[in-house]
Amino acid sequence: MKNGALLIPVVLGWLAVWWMLPREKGRSRILGALMALGALLALQVTFLPPVGNVVRDSLFYLFSGTAILSGGLMITDRNPVFAALWFALSTLAVCGLFLLNSAPFLSAATIIVYAGAIVVTFLFVIMLAQQSGASNYDHHAVQPVMASVMSFVLLGALLFALQEWGGIDGKAADEVKAGQFVAQDAKVRANIFSQPPSSNKNEIGSMRVLGRSLFSDYLYFVELAGTVLLIATIGAIAIAPRRSQGTL
Amino acid sequence: MTSTSLESQLVIGAVLFALGMIGFLTRRNLILIVLSTELMLHGVSVNLTAFGRYHGNPQGQVFTIFVLTIAACEAGLALSLILTLYQRRKSLDVYLWGNLGEDDLPVFTGGGTAQQTKPLDPNADLPHLTPAGRAPATPATKT
Numbered sequence: 001m002k003n004g005a006l007l008i009p010v011v012l013g014w015l016a017v018w019w020m021l022p023r024e025k026g027r028s029r030i031l032g033a034l035m036a037l038g039a040l041l042a043l044q045v046t047f048l049p050p051v052g053n054v055v056r057d058s059l060f061y062l063f064s065g066t067a068i069l070s071g072g073l074m075i076t077d078r079n080p081v082f083a084a085l086w087f088a089l090s091t092l093a094v095c096g097l098f099l100l101n102s103a104p105f106l107s108a109a110t111i112i113v114y115a116g117a118i119v120v121t122f123l124f125v126i127m128l129a130q131q132s133g134a135s136n137y138d139h140h141a142v143q144p145v146m147a148s149v150m151s152f153v154l155l156g157a158l159l160f161a162l163q164e165w166g167g168i169d170g171k172a173a174d175e176v177k178a179g180q181f182v183a184q185d186a187k188v189r190a191n192i193f194s195q196p197p198s199s200n201k202n203e204i205g206s207m208r209v210l211g212r213s214l215f216s217d218y219l220y221f222v223e224l225a226g227t228v229l230l231i232a233t234i235g236a237i238a239i240a241p242r243r244s245q246g247t248l
Numbered sequence: 249m250t251s252t253s254l255e256s257q258l259v260i261g262a263v264l265f266a267l268g269m270i271g272f273l274t275r276r277n278l279i280l281i282v283l284s285t286e287l288m289l290h291g292v293s294v295n296l297t298a299f300g301r302y303h304g305n306p307q308g309q310v311f312t313i314f315v316l317t318i319a320a321c322e323a324g325l326a327l328s329l330i331l332t333l334y335q336r337r338k339s340l341d342v343y344l345w346g347n348l349g350e351d352d353l354p355v356f357t358g359g360g361t362a363q364q365t366k367p368l369d370p371n372a373d374l375p376h377l378t379p380a381g382r383a384p385a386t387p388a389t390k391t
Contacts, residue, residue, distance in 0.1 A: 017267075021274055047259045060253065064260045071264055071287055075271030080280055080340075087283050090264075094290045097260065101297040103309050106316075110293075113316055118286065118323045122279050125327060129279075129334050137276040137341040147273035155266035162255055162262075204306050213306040214313065225317045232321035240328035241335045 005046050006159045012039035014152040020076035021144040036072060040065060047159065056100065063096035078138050080126045088119045102205035190217040257298035264291030278333065278340045282326040289319050 016035035019027055048064070050057045067090050074086035091114040098107040141147075193216035203209050214222060264287060271284030293312045300308020330340070337344045 013263075017270060021270075043259070043263070048256045051253050060256065064256075067260065067290075068263050068267070071267040074287065075267055075275065075280075075284060080277050083277075083280055084283060087287065090287065091290065094264070094294060097257065097294055098297055098312075101257070101294075101301040101308075103297050103300075103312070106297065106309050106312055109313070110316060113320055114286070118320070121323070121327060122283060125330065125334075126279055126340075129340055135339075135341075137339075137343065140276060141274040142276055142342075144274055148270050151266045151269040151273070154269065155262055158262040158266075159259065162258055165255075204300065204304055205309065210306050210309055214310050217307075218310055221314065225314055228321055229317060232325055236324040236328040239325070239332055241332050 003160055003163055006156065006163055009039050009042035009046055010152055010156040010159065012042055013155075014148055015039075017072060017076065017152075018144060018148045020072070021141040021148065022076065022078045022139050023141060023144070024139055026078075032076075036069065040068065047162070059096070060100055063093045063100065066090070067093035067097065080130065080138055081123065084119055084123050084126060088115045091115050091119070104205055105207055105210055106205070191219060193219055254298055254302045257294055261291040261293075261295040261298070264288070264294065276342050278330045278342055281342065282323065282330070286319060286323070289315055 020032040070090040095107040268287030
C-alpha cells in the first residue's frame with residue numbers, strides 16, 4: 001500500500017493520547033511517553049525530512065517536538081494548573097516556529113499576549129476556583145475513545161491529503177501554476193494607501209514590510225479588529241459578575 | 249523532499265490542531281476547554297506563517313496578527329463567562345451545565361460521574377431582579 005506508512009504515526013499517536021487521557025486510575029506514564037516518542041519518530045521519518053541546513057533542522061525539530069509534546073501533555077495532565085503551564089510551554093515553542101518562519105515581531109507579540117496575559121489570567125482563575133488542586137471532574141475525560149478516534153481520523157485525513165499532494169516542489173511548473181492562487185495584479189490596489197509589494201524576499205518579517213501591509217492593504221480590517229476588541233471589552237465587563245453579587 | 253519545508257510545517261500545524269480538538273472534546277474543565285481552542289489557533293497560525301514564508305509576502309503574518317486579536321477577544325469574553333458560571337455553581341465542571349433538557353430526560357454523563365451539586369439558591373439561574381411581591385414557585389421548591 002502506497003500510503004500505508006502514515007498509519008504508523010497516526011495509530012501510535014492515538015494510542016499514546018488515549019492511554020494518557022485522564023481517568024480514574026492513573027496509568028503508567030512511561031508506557032505513554034514511549035508510545036508518544038515512537039509516534040514522533042515515525043512522524044519525523046514519514047513526513048519531516050531534514051532540509052539539509054543542520055542548524056535550521058535542529059531548531060525546527062526542537063521547537064516542533066516541544067510544541068507537540070507539551071500540547072499532548074496539556075490535554076492529558078490531570079492537574080489544570082500544570083495543563084495551563086504546558087500550554088504556555090507549547091506557546092513558546094510555537095513562537096520559535098514563528099521565528100523560523102521569519103516572523104520575529106509576531107513571535108514577540110504572541111509571547112506577550114499568550115504567555116504574558118492569557119495564561120496568567122487563566123492561571124489566576126484556576127487557582128482561585130480550585131484551591132484544593134485537581135478535583136473530581138479533572139480525573140474523567142468525556143468520551144475518550146470517540147473523541148480521540150475522531151480527531152486522529154481527521155489528522156490522518158489531513159496527512160493523507162498532504163502525502164497525496166506530494167509537495168509543491170516536486171510538481172511540474174504548469175501543475176504548480178494551476179494549483180496556486182491567482183497571482184495578484186501589481187496594479188490592483190486594496191485602497192489608496194496600498195503600495196506595491198516589496199520585491200526583497202528577505203525582509204518579509206521586518207516591521208517595515210509588516211506595518212506597511214497592515215496599515216495600507218488591510219487598513220479597514222485593522223479598524224474592524226479594533227472595533228471587535230472594543231466590543232469584546234465592553235461585553236466582558238457587562239458579563240463579568242458584579243462585586244455586589246460577589247466575585248469568586 | 250523540499251527545500252522550503254512548507255509541508256513539514258503544515259504537518260506540525262495539523263498535529264497541533266488535532267491535539268487541541270481532542271482537548272476540546274474530552275476535558276471537563278471549562279478553562280481547559282478554552283485553552284484547547286487556543287491550541288487549535290496555534291496550529292492555524294503555524295500554517296499561516298509557513299505559507300507567508302513560502303510565498304514571500306507578509307499576508308500570512310498579517311492574518312496571524314488578526315488571529316491573535318480575535319484570540320485575545322475570545323479569551324476575555326470566555327473568562328468573564330466562566331467567572332459568571334463559576335459563581336452560580338461553585339465548580340468548573342462542564343457537566344453541571346448539561347441541564348438544558350427537560351427534567352425527566354436522562355442526564356448525559358459520558359464516562360465518569362457528574363457531581364450534581366444543586367445550587368444553594370434554587371433561583372440562582374434566574375435573573376437577579378429586585379424582589380417584589382410573592383416569590384414564584386420554582387420546580388425545585390414544588391417537589
